[in-house]
Amino acid sequence: MGKQVTEMLKGTLEGIVLAILSGRSAYGYEITAWLREKGFSDIAEGTVYALLIRIEQRGLVDVEKVPSEKGPPRKVYSLNAEGSEYLEEFWRTWSFLTEQLEQLRQGDN
Amino acid sequence: MGKQVTEMLKGTLEGIVLAILSGRSAYGYEITAWLREKGFSDIAEGTVYALLIRIEQRGLVDVEKVPSEKGPPRKVYSLNAEGSEYLEEFWRTWSFLTEQLEQLRQGDN
Protein backbone atom coordinates (compact mmCIF):
# COMPACT_ATOMS: atom_id res chain seq x y z
CA MET A 1 0.00 0.00 0.00
CA GLY A 2 2.89 2.33 0.26
CA LYS A 3 5.08 4.11 2.69
CA GLN A 4 2.51 6.59 3.91
CA VAL A 5 0.44 3.89 5.62
CA THR A 6 3.53 2.42 7.18
CA GLU A 7 4.40 5.67 8.85
CA MET A 8 0.84 6.44 9.86
CA LEU A 9 0.53 3.05 11.49
CA LYS A 10 3.21 3.96 13.97
CA GLY A 11 1.29 4.52 17.15
CA THR A 12 -2.05 3.49 15.68
CA LEU A 13 -1.38 -0.15 14.91
CA GLU A 14 -1.01 -0.73 18.62
CA GLY A 15 -4.44 0.78 19.22
CA ILE A 16 -5.90 -1.25 16.38
CA VAL A 17 -4.65 -4.51 17.85
CA LEU A 18 -5.86 -3.57 21.32
CA ALA A 19 -9.25 -2.71 19.86
CA ILE A 20 -9.42 -6.11 18.18
CA LEU A 21 -8.55 -7.77 21.48
CA SER A 22 -11.22 -5.81 23.30
CA GLY A 23 -13.82 -7.67 21.27
CA ARG A 24 -12.37 -11.13 21.73
CA SER A 25 -9.18 -12.99 22.47
CA ALA A 26 -6.92 -13.77 19.54
CA TYR A 27 -3.46 -14.99 18.59
CA GLY A 28 -0.84 -13.46 16.34
CA TYR A 29 -1.39 -15.38 13.18
CA GLU A 30 -5.12 -14.78 13.40
CA ILE A 31 -4.71 -11.06 13.93
CA THR A 32 -2.37 -10.75 10.98
CA ALA A 33 -4.82 -12.60 8.74
CA TRP A 34 -7.67 -10.40 9.94
CA LEU A 35 -5.72 -7.23 9.25
CA ARG A 36 -4.84 -8.36 5.74
CA GLU A 37 -8.47 -9.14 5.07
CA LYS A 38 -9.43 -5.68 6.22
CA GLY A 39 -7.17 -4.04 3.68
CA PHE A 40 -3.93 -3.60 5.58
CA SER A 41 -2.38 -5.61 2.82
CA ASP A 42 1.24 -5.15 3.66
CA ILE A 43 1.54 -5.49 7.38
CA ALA A 44 4.40 -7.89 7.95
CA GLU A 45 3.80 -10.85 10.23
CA GLY A 46 6.89 -9.99 12.19
CA THR A 47 5.41 -6.60 12.96
CA VAL A 48 2.34 -8.01 14.68
CA TYR A 49 4.32 -10.48 16.75
CA ALA A 50 6.74 -7.79 17.86
CA LEU A 51 3.84 -5.57 18.83
CA LEU A 52 2.18 -8.34 20.81
CA ILE A 53 5.36 -8.94 22.75
CA ARG A 54 5.61 -5.22 23.49
CA ILE A 55 2.09 -4.91 24.85
CA GLU A 56 2.54 -8.10 26.82
CA GLN A 57 5.65 -6.74 28.49
CA ARG A 58 3.82 -3.55 29.33
CA GLY A 59 1.15 -5.63 31.03
CA LEU A 60 -1.75 -4.59 28.80
CA VAL A 61 -2.73 -8.14 27.88
CA ASP A 62 -2.89 -11.60 29.43
CA VAL A 63 -1.45 -14.57 27.57
CA GLU A 64 -2.43 -18.22 27.46
CA LYS A 65 -0.77 -20.99 25.52
CA VAL A 66 -3.31 -23.09 23.67
CA PRO A 67 -2.42 -26.22 21.66
CA SER A 68 -3.44 -26.13 18.02
CA GLU A 69 -4.67 -29.06 15.93
CA LYS A 70 -2.43 -27.95 13.14
CA GLY A 71 0.92 -26.47 13.90
CA PRO A 72 2.70 -25.26 17.01
CA PRO A 73 0.82 -23.99 20.08
CA ARG A 74 -0.88 -20.62 19.82
CA LYS A 75 -0.27 -17.72 22.15
CA VAL A 76 -3.75 -16.41 22.80
CA TYR A 77 -3.88 -12.78 23.96
CA SER A 78 -6.71 -11.10 25.81
CA LEU A 79 -7.12 -7.54 27.01
CA ASN A 80 -6.93 -7.01 30.76
CA ALA A 81 -8.04 -4.11 32.93
CA GLU A 82 -4.90 -2.09 32.36
CA GLY A 83 -5.18 -2.69 28.64
CA SER A 84 -8.77 -1.45 28.62
CA GLU A 85 -7.71 1.72 30.33
CA TYR A 86 -4.92 2.22 27.85
CA LEU A 87 -7.34 1.62 24.99
CA GLU A 88 -9.68 4.29 26.33
CA GLU A 89 -6.78 6.70 26.41
CA PHE A 90 -5.95 5.69 22.87
CA TRP A 91 -9.46 6.53 21.67
CA ARG A 92 -9.28 9.93 23.32
CA THR A 93 -5.98 10.69 21.64
CA TRP A 94 -7.28 9.40 18.33
CA SER A 95 -10.40 11.58 18.58
CA PHE A 96 -8.28 14.64 19.19
CA LEU A 97 -6.17 13.89 16.14
CA THR A 98 -9.12 13.22 13.84
CA GLU A 99 -10.81 16.43 14.95
CA GLN A 100 -7.73 18.48 14.15
CA LEU A 101 -7.25 16.76 10.81
CA GLU A 102 -10.91 17.17 9.90
CA GLN A 103 -10.67 20.90 10.54
CA LEU A 104 -7.56 21.13 8.42
CA ARG A 105 -9.24 19.22 5.65
CA GLN A 106 -12.15 21.61 5.64
CA GLY A 107 -9.65 24.34 5.09
CA ASP A 108 -10.30 26.63 8.02
CA ASN A 109 -6.66 27.36 8.68
CA MET B 1 0.44 15.47 26.01
CA GLY B 2 1.95 12.07 26.36
CA LYS B 3 3.67 9.40 24.42
CA GLN B 4 0.61 8.19 22.51
CA VAL B 5 0.31 11.40 20.54
CA THR B 6 4.01 11.41 19.83
CA GLU B 7 3.84 8.03 18.18
CA MET B 8 0.62 8.78 16.34
CA LEU B 9 2.15 11.94 14.93
CA LYS B 10 4.76 9.91 13.13
CA GLY B 11 3.49 9.93 9.60
CA THR B 12 0.63 12.32 10.26
CA LEU B 13 2.55 15.41 11.29
CA GLU B 14 3.94 15.59 7.80
CA GLY B 15 0.42 15.57 6.36
CA ILE B 16 -0.68 18.16 8.89
CA VAL B 17 2.08 20.55 7.87
CA LEU B 18 1.40 20.01 4.18
CA ALA B 19 -2.27 20.66 4.79
CA ILE B 20 -1.41 23.93 6.52
CA LEU B 21 0.79 24.92 3.60
CA SER B 22 -1.98 24.11 1.13
CA GLY B 23 -3.98 26.97 2.59
CA ARG B 24 -1.18 29.50 2.63
CA SER B 25 2.58 29.86 2.71
CA ALA B 26 4.23 29.82 6.09
CA TYR B 27 7.57 29.57 7.87
CA GLY B 28 8.75 27.24 10.57
CA TYR B 29 8.37 29.41 13.62
CA GLU B 30 4.86 30.36 12.54
CA ILE B 31 3.82 26.75 11.96
CA THR B 32 5.11 25.69 15.35
CA ALA B 33 3.21 28.50 17.06
CA TRP B 34 0.05 27.59 15.15
CA LEU B 35 0.32 23.92 16.15
CA ARG B 36 0.81 24.80 19.80
CA GLU B 37 -2.23 27.02 19.67
CA LYS B 38 -4.26 24.19 18.18
CA GLY B 39 -3.49 21.92 21.11
CA PHE B 40 -0.39 20.07 19.96
CA SER B 41 1.17 21.44 23.09
CA ASP B 42 4.40 19.54 23.10
CA ILE B 43 5.65 19.54 19.55
CA ALA B 44 9.29 20.51 19.72
CA GLU B 45 10.50 23.31 17.50
CA GLY B 46 13.32 21.18 16.21
CA THR B 47 10.77 18.66 14.99
CA VAL B 48 9.05 21.11 12.70
CA TYR B 49 12.29 22.42 11.24
CA ALA B 50 13.57 18.93 10.58
CA LEU B 51 10.29 18.01 8.92
CA LEU B 52 10.38 21.10 6.71
CA ILE B 53 13.88 20.27 5.56
CA ARG B 54 12.75 16.73 4.75
CA ILE B 55 9.80 17.78 2.62
CA GLU B 56 11.94 20.40 0.93
CA GLN B 57 14.53 17.81 -0.03
CA ARG B 58 11.77 15.59 -1.39
CA GLY B 59 10.63 18.46 -3.57
CA LEU B 60 7.15 18.82 -2.11
CA VAL B 61 7.51 22.51 -1.30
CA ASP B 62 9.11 25.63 -2.69
CA VAL B 63 11.20 27.85 -0.45
CA GLU B 64 11.81 31.57 -0.41
CA LYS B 65 13.98 33.54 1.96
CA VAL B 66 12.19 36.59 3.24
CA PRO B 67 13.82 39.19 5.52
CA SER B 68 12.07 39.74 8.82
CA GLU B 69 11.73 43.00 10.71
CA LYS B 70 12.67 41.25 13.89
CA GLY B 71 15.20 38.46 13.83
CA PRO B 72 16.93 36.49 11.12
CA PRO B 73 15.39 35.95 7.66
CA ARG B 74 12.43 33.60 7.43
CA LYS B 75 12.31 30.57 5.20
CA VAL B 76 8.83 30.75 3.75
CA TYR B 77 7.50 27.42 2.45
CA SER B 78 4.71 26.94 -0.08
CA LEU B 79 3.18 23.79 -1.48
CA ASN B 80 3.98 23.03 -5.11
CA ALA B 81 2.29 20.69 -7.60
CA GLU B 82 4.12 17.62 -6.40
CA GLY B 83 3.28 18.49 -2.82
CA SER B 84 -0.39 18.84 -3.67
CA GLU B 85 -0.38 15.41 -5.23
CA TYR B 86 1.31 13.97 -2.20
CA LEU B 87 -1.22 15.67 0.05
CA GLU B 88 -4.09 14.12 -1.91
CA GLU B 89 -2.52 10.73 -1.44
CA PHE B 90 -2.17 11.51 2.24
CA TRP B 91 -5.87 12.27 2.57
CA ARG B 92 -6.78 9.02 0.82
CA THR B 93 -4.57 7.05 3.20
CA TRP B 94 -5.94 8.96 6.15
CA SER B 95 -9.52 8.27 5.10
CA PHE B 96 -8.80 4.57 4.85
CA LEU B 97 -7.33 4.55 8.34
CA THR B 98 -10.18 6.50 9.92
CA GLU B 99 -12.74 4.22 8.31
CA GLN B 100 -11.09 1.12 9.68
CA LEU B 101 -10.70 2.65 13.11
CA GLU B 102 -14.29 3.83 13.16
CA GLN B 103 -15.49 0.32 12.39
CA LEU B 104 -13.31 -1.09 15.14
CA ARG B 105 -14.63 1.46 17.55
CA GLN B 106 -18.18 0.48 16.79
CA GLY B 107 -17.20 -3.01 17.73
CA ASP B 108 -18.12 -4.93 14.57
CA ASN B 109 -15.04 -7.12 14.64
Add this chain to the structure above:
DNA sequence: TACCGGTAGATAGTAACACTGAATAGCGGG
Protein backbone atom coordinates in the same frame (compact mmCIF):
# COMPACT_ATOMS: atom_id res chain seq x y z
C1' DT C 1 28.55 50.24 25.22
C1' DA C 2 26.85 45.87 27.09
C1' DC C 3 23.33 42.88 27.86
C1' DC C 4 18.83 40.57 27.44
C1' DG C 5 14.46 38.84 25.59
C1' DG C 6 12.03 37.58 21.59
C1' DT C 7 12.30 35.95 16.87
C1' DA C 8 14.15 32.41 13.60
C1' DG C 9 16.66 28.45 12.15
C1' DA C 10 20.10 24.35 12.36
C1' DT C 11 22.03 20.09 14.27
C1' DA C 12 23.89 15.95 16.84
C1' DG C 13 22.34 12.20 19.46
C1' DT C 14 18.47 9.16 21.23
C1' DA C 15 14.19 6.28 21.46
C1' DA C 16 10.26 4.06 19.46
C1' DC C 17 8.17 1.61 15.96
C1' DA C 18 7.25 -0.91 11.58
C1' DC C 19 9.64 -3.51 7.90
C1' DT C 20 12.71 -7.09 5.78
C1' DG C 21 14.26 -11.53 5.72
C1' DA C 22 15.22 -15.56 7.64
C1' DA C 23 14.97 -19.23 10.96
C1' DT C 24 12.51 -22.57 13.88
C1' DA C 25 8.85 -25.88 14.79
C1' DG C 26 4.62 -28.85 14.52
C1' DC C 27 1.34 -31.26 11.75
C1' DG C 28 -0.92 -33.66 7.73
C1' DG C 29 -0.95 -35.33 2.95
C1' DG C 30 1.02 -36.89 -1.47
Add this chain to the structure above:
DNA sequence: CCCGCTATTCAGTGTTACTATCTACCGGTA
Protein backbone atom coordinates in the same frame (compact mmCIF):
# COMPACT_ATOMS: atom_id res chain seq x y z
C1' DC D 1 10.19 -38.36 3.31
C1' DC D 2 9.59 -33.99 1.94
C1' DC D 3 6.36 -30.21 0.96
C1' DG D 4 2.92 -26.92 2.34
C1' DC D 5 0.34 -24.72 5.84
C1' DT D 6 0.10 -23.08 10.50
C1' DA D 7 2.50 -20.38 14.09
C1' DT D 8 6.15 -17.91 16.40
C1' DT D 9 10.74 -15.63 16.97
C1' DC D 10 14.63 -12.67 16.01
C1' DA D 11 18.52 -9.79 14.12
C1' DG D 12 19.24 -5.85 11.39
C1' DT D 13 17.47 -1.51 8.97
C1' DG D 14 15.04 2.96 7.99
C1' DT D 15 12.03 6.60 9.30
C1' DT D 16 10.39 9.77 12.43
C1' DA D 17 9.79 12.71 16.58
C1' DC D 18 12.18 14.27 20.81
C1' DT D 19 15.89 16.43 23.62
C1' DA D 20 19.21 19.68 24.07
C1' DT D 21 22.03 22.90 22.37
C1' DC D 22 23.90 26.29 19.29
C1' DT D 23 23.93 30.20 16.03
C1' DA D 24 22.15 34.64 14.63
C1' DC D 25 19.51 39.03 14.18
C1' DC D 26 16.95 42.79 16.22
C1' DG D 27 15.16 46.33 19.62
C1' DG D 28 15.11 48.07 24.16
C1' DT D 29 17.32 49.23 28.45
C1' DA D 30 20.70 50.00 32.08
